Amino acid sequence: MGGLMLSISWPSETLGRSIKFITSMRGNQFSASWRQATWLNPIYFGQIEMNESYKSYVSVLGRLLLALMFILSGFGKLTDIQGTAGFIASGGLPAPAVLAVVVGLFELLGGLTLVVGFQVRWAGLALALFTVAASVVFHAYWGAPAEQKFVTQLLFMKNMSVAGGMLLVSALGAGPLSVDARLQSR
Incomplete structure (x- = not known):
């Protein structure tokens, strides 16, 4: 069974790299960790990475x-x-x-x-x-x-x-948990 993962990154002025805080949950287990992430963009101020289960x-x-x-x-x-x-x-x-x-x-x-x-x-x-x-x-x-x-x-x-929200739905579609996705997978 898929889990839920949320990753939040932000820059660290002193390290010159961004720090990434990662949480994940699978079943009844929860884990959290810190790690360095590479700084890809000098204007970068934060990013949230979401897995497919979360998006669904x-x-x-x-x-x-x-x-x-x-x-x-x-x-x-x-x-x-x-x-x-x-x-x-x-x-x-x-x-x-x-x-x-x-x-x-x-x-x-x-x-x-x-x-x-x-x-x-x-x-x-x-x-x-x-x-x-x-x-x-x-x-x-x-x-x-x-x-x-x-x-x-x-x-x-x-x-x-x-x-605006309706236009986003129109542009991006329903997502994997939908009748549209079910019909498309046939």
Whole structure:
């Protein structure tokens, strides 16, 4: 069974080389050690090396955390179509009841595809574009009243960060613990 290893390096001014602290865990055993690592770059200030097991589990956790917003939002829209339609209408969009259902399904299903890791490159791209568009329409802080500007800008920037995360998922894929990886290995 694979273990978890985390290696953190930083430069040592007095040695002219970097020092590397290595921890690893296999089963119930934990070990830690120090060793010298070669200084490869004079601008180098630190590096974290991660093994494949760590990357696998962290990619699942990252996908889950990114998807949670979409799953909860989609479910909320689908369980309150009338309220969601009213909010959509306030943005000046046509057919608010239809859009409420479509957007609710899109968010819910898009979030679920992220969790299981199915077609995440396309889902990440679609969710990123959707998030940017929704932010411009519903969180346009540049036109918000002064008393709402701070919170509206905060929501807009949070959504831009989520869109950035979705673009990373789109670029990097789901990782080894995913339906995509399982289908690719066949």
